Amino acid sequence: KAKDLVARARRGERFPELARDNSDSNSAQSGGEIGGFKKGEISPDLEELVWSKDRNFVTDPIKRPEGWLILKVTD
Numbered sequence: 001k002a003k004d005l006v007a008r009a010r011r012g013e014r015f016p017e018l019a020r021d022n023s024d025s026n027s028a029q030s031g032g033e034i035g036g037f038k039k040g041e042i043s044p045d046l047e048e049l050v051w052s053k054d055r056n057f058v059t060d061p062i063k064r065p066e067g068w069l070i071l072k073v074t075d
Contacts, residue, residue, distance in 0.1 A: 002061035002068040009058045015072045024067065036075060046071070 005022055009015050016031025027034050039051065046069075049059055053073045062069040 002070060006058055006061060006070055009070070009072060015058070032072075 001022070005018055009018055016033070019025075019032025020028050022028075023032060025032070039047065046062070049062070050057065050071055050073050055073055055075065057073040059069075059071045062071070
């Protein structure tokens with residue numbers, strides 16, 4: 001399911017709607033919005049995956065202790 005959601009986001013489906021309709025996270029109702037972060041404010045492994053990426057980059061599914069995480073770079 002997570003791989004399918006990534007593919008859909010990369011094809012241009014609206015990420016907030018995908019998050020709202022498919023996520024079990026508390027951020028689902030806000031369209032997956034988790035706020036902005038400055039360098040050093042998120043875990044180094046996640047920062048490495050997204051920090052230098054272009055806007056609209058969508059990560060592959062990331063296995064975390066609480067479940068699967070998909071991030072989209074918006075700024």
